[in-house]
Amino acid sequence: MRSDTLEVTASARLYGDTHILWLAMPASYQAAKPGQFVMAYIGEHTDPLTGRALSIHRTRAGAQGPEFALLFDVVGRGTDWLARREQGDAVRIVGPLGRGFEPQPRVQRMLLVGGGIGCAPLIWLADRLTTEGREVTLLLGGRTAAQIFPPSLLPPDVEVIVTTEDGSLGRRGLVTAPFTELLPWCDELFTCGPPAMFEALHGLLRQSGLRKPAQALFEQTMVCGMGICYSCAIFPRRGGVRLVCHDGPMFDLRDIY
Amino acid sequence: MPAPSLDLGLTIAAGSKRELRLRNPVMVASGTFSNGLEFARRFDVDTLGAIVSKGTTLRPRRGNRTPRTVETPSGLINSIGFQNVGVSALIAEVAPVWARWRVPVLVNIMGETVAEYGRLAARLDDVDGVAALEVNVSCPNVEAGGMEYGQDPALAAQVVREVRRHSDLPMVVKVTPAVTDIRPIVTAITDTGADAITVMNTVPALAIDARARRPVLPTVFGGLSGPAIKPIALRAVYLAASATHLPILAAGGVSSGLDAVEFLLAGASAVQVGTATFRDPAAPWTVLRELTEWCEREGVRDLRELVGAARRRD
Numbered sequence: 001m002r003s004d005t006l007e008v009t010a011s012a013r014l015y016g017d018t019h020i021l022w023l024a025m026p027a028s029y030q031a032a033k034p035g036q037f038v039m040a041y042i043g044e045h046t047d048p049l050t051g052r053a054l055s056i057h058r059t060r061a062g063a064q065g066p067e068f069a070l071l072f073d074v075v076g077r078g079t080d081w082l083a084r085r086e087q088g089d090a091v092r093i094v095g096p097l098g099r100g101f102e103p104q105p106r107v108q109r110m111l112l113v114g115g116g117i118g119c120a121p122l123i124w125l126a127d128r129l130t131t132e133g134r135e136v137t138l139l140l141g142g143r144t145a146a147q148i149f150p151p152s153l154l155p156p157d158v159e160v161i162v163t164t165e166d167g168s169l170g171r172r173g174l175v176t177a178p179f180t181e182l183l184p185w186c187d188e189l190f191t192c193g194p195p196a197m198f199e200a201l202h203g204l205l206r207q208s209g210l211r212k213p214a215q216a217l218f219e220q221t222m223v224c225g226m227g228i229c230y231s232c233a234i235f236p237r238r239g240g241v242r243l244v245c246h247d248g249p250m251f252d253l254r255d256i257y
Numbered sequence: 258m259p260a261p262s263l264d265l266g267l268t269i270a271a272g273s274k275r276e277l278r279l280r281n282p283v284m285v286a287s288g289t290f291s292n293g294l295e296f297a298r299r300f301d302v303d304t305l306g307a308i309v310s311k312g313t314t315l316r317p318r319r320g321n322r323t324p325r326t327v328e329t330p331s332g333l334i335n336s337i338g339f340q341n342v343g344v345s346a347l348i349a350e351v352a353p354v355w356a357r358w359r360v361p362v363l364v365n366i367m368g369e370t371v372a373e374y375g376r377l378a379a380r381l382d383d384v385d386g387v388a389a390l391e392v393n394v395s396c397p398n399v400e401a402g403g404m405e406y407g408q409d410p411a412l413a414a415q416v417v418r419e420v421r422r423h424s425d426l427p428m429v430v431k432v433t434p435a436v437t438d439i440r441p442i443v444t445a446i447t448d449t450g451a452d453a454i455t456v457m458n459t460v461p462a463l464a465i466d467a468r469a470r471r472p473v474l475p476t477v478f479g480g481l482s483g484p485a486i487k488p489i490a491l492r493a494v495y496l497a498a499s500a501t502h503l504p505i506l507a508a509g510g511v512s513s514g515l516d517a518v519e520f521l522l523a524g525a526s527a528v529q530v531g532t533a534t535f536r537d538p539a540a541p542w543t544v545l546r547e548l549t550e551w552c553e554r555e556g557v558r559d560l561r562e563l564v565g566a567a568r569r570r571d
Contacts, residue, residue: 002299003537041536046331046484046512050535094538221324223333224535228291230311230337231326233319241319241340246295 002028008089009067014153016146017074018117019083023091025059025066032056032068034125035100035192035217035250039225040070041092042078052078053222053245055121055192056096071120071149097225098249101125101190101215103134111186112138113175113201115193119149121217122192130157137161137182141175141193144168176200183208191253192217202257214253220244263552264559267306267527269389269504270427270452277361277389277427277452279306279527282560283517283545286508286531287312287365287391287431288337292351293358296538303359305541306527309391310347310364315373315380317343327464327473332485333532334462336476339367344380355386363429365391366420371406374416378424390426392416392451395433395458407433407458410445421450429506431455434486434493440500447501455506455529456497460486483532484510491523498524498565512540514547521560522567 010022039051057071074083085091101121103110110129114122119140129136137159142148145168151160161178162170171177179201183189189212191201198216205214220232227246234242236256242248265281284307290296293308302308320340327334342350347364355362364387368374374392381387394416395407406412413430420428430451432442443454459480464473472478490509497505507525511517512533520528533540557563 003539046536048328049331049333049483049532050326050328092537221326223326223328223335224538226538227295228289229326229335229535230288230291230320230340231324231335233321233323233325233340235319235322 003092003094004028005090005092008085008087008091009062009064010087011083011085013083014071015148015150018147018149019072019074019079020057021070021072021082021085021091022060022062022067023070023093024062024064025068029066029068029096032096033100034128035121035215036096036098037121037225037249038070038093038095038097039222040078040082041094042081048078050223051094051225052082053225055217056124057120058124058127071117071123073117094225098245099247101217101250103129103190104188104213107134107187109135109185109187110137111179111182111189112136113141113179113189113191113193113197114139114149115141115175115191115197116143116147118191118193118197118217120192122190123149123154125190126158127155130155137186139163139175139178139182140170141197174200176204180204180208183210183212186212188212189214191215198253199257202253205253215250216253216256217249218244218251218256219249262558263549265549267504267560269429273452275425275427275452279361281306281545282521282527283541283548284363284506284527284529285309285534285541286529287393289531289534292347293362294351294354297354297358300539300542305360305545307388308355308358308360308362309529310351310362311341312339312365312367312393313341313344313347313377314339314367314369315344315377317341317346322475324474327479329462329464329481330485332481332483333535334464334474334479334481335459336474336479338476344377348380348384352384352386358386361388362386363389363391365393365431367393368416371415371419375419375423378420378426382424382426387426389429389452390420390424391429391431391455392420393431393458395431395435407442408436410441413442414445414449417446417449417451427452429453429455431458431508432497433458434489435461439493439496443497443500447503451503453504453506453526454497454501455508456525457490457493457509460489482510484512486510487516491519494520494523494525495568498568511544514544514549514551517544517548518551518563519567521563522565524565524568526560526564
């Protein structure tokens with residue numbers, strides 16, 4: 001949980017209202033894992049006050065040293081400010097934070113399901129898993145084509161299935177349809193997206209009777225990102241309370257629903 | 258580190274058997290440092306003046322529904338609802354870690370009844386690692402909670418007497434700004450056996466979601482903290498200082514060394530860094546370093562030169 005002021009190495013609108021920001025990666029991020037996140041602080045003043053929690057989207061070698069990317073929809077003052085950063089600007093970042101995905105070591109067939117901007121951390125996971133020689137199928141769902149991460153930017157070994165609710169790209173409908181078809185195939189499942197999608201996936205998983213590990217990245221209003229403010233509570237169905245930033249953001253779907 | 262010529266030390270309950278010595282006047286505010294264990298892995302907690310624990314209740318609490326926080330201009334409204342492990346787990350699992358630290362730890366306690374305050378005090382008395390109590394008579398978050406105690410001098414005094422009856426620990430009492438005049442409360446607390454006073458808790462506040470046409474927080478109201486409340490806290494400290502001879506620990510938007518200086522000038526003897534830590538985990542140490550640098554630059558030898566120096570002497 002250290003604070004670093006990081007240089008922006010590249011910044012671009014990547015697709016639709018979705019922006020990518022590449023930052024110089026400090027050495028302390030070497031052990032970071034897909035599913036972990038950072039807090040990005042907006043401006044030099046205290047308004048807006050709190051950081052924005054954003055998953056690490058990807059890493060790359062970079063010309064001047066390693067870099068990592070944040071991928072985000074421009075939805076408010078914070079993300080608008082971030083999107084207006086240019087090469088050479090600085091952004092204060094605290095991270096890497098939280099518990100990321102934990103793929104089992106010896107399983108082969110990985111199913112990744114991203115809803116909307118929830119694809120951000122799954123891209124890095126897909127990069128990693130294909131590098132390790134595993135089979136990866138990535139389902140990308142969105143309301144419309146403008147919300148779909150460009151499949152051309154993915155490793156060629158990743159099988160990508162796109163669904164849009166308006167049918168403007170890929171199959172018309174929700175990710176739940178291809179999910180149902182691919183569930184028997186996969187060994188392990190990783191997902192990030194809106195809570196309604198998690199609930200649907202969990203329902204289908206239960207119906208199938210298949211006991212497949214299903215790791216999901218949860219979201220909740222975060223303030224500190226480090227387990228000290230207790231803002232980002234999540235209440236597992238079986239009782240108790242967990243903090244998304246500290247105990248998660250990765251939880252097995254079955255531990256929450 | 259401070260130059261040898263600069264004395265940053267502070268004593269609470271000076272001359273009594275409860276005397277508590279702080280190496281410097283920079284503390285953390287309850288609820289903004291958890292119980293410190295996460296920080297101890299990354300920072301040298303022993304260089305701070307004191308740590309204040311998360312608000313602790315007799316039984317564990319799950320806290321409120323979400324959202325629990327909402328950002329406002331230079332501020333944060335929270336309604337966490339005292340999620341905490343409860344005093345038994347605190348004593349069994351956390352206090353033994355504190356016992357290995359040199360920095361004193363104050364345990365912030367919150368009861369739902371006067372008797373509960375007494376029971377909490379009794380449980381924590383003589384526990385290794387617990388240096389003092391900070392009694393929360395002012396939290397605006399919990400419906401059945403401390404609000405009423407902190408808003409009435411007689412009720413506040415009742416709590417202070419009950420805690421004192423059950424514990425010989427140094428006792429700090431944290432007051433609320435949600436009163437017409439803070440002075441009668443501060444006087445009552447002073448007269449009944451407190452050793453220091455934390456001024457102040459969060460400011461009761463409301464955020465509304467216009468599109469949904471309802472409050473953002475499920476509890477409707479929450480407590481506002483952060484730079485937005487600093488001027489309110491400065492006034493509260495200034496007023497409180499006229500009503501007590503006890504050390505005042507200032508809380509409310511402290512984010513820099515200069516903020517700390519302003520609070521000392523208004524009459525505080527120490528500051529608690531709170532919401533600033535949510536923006537930067539190193540904030541308490543930054544405040545300490547900047548305060549030290551300011552004193553060196555200004556030729557201050559003893560912080561007591563500053564305490565209350567901005568107060569009118571008429």
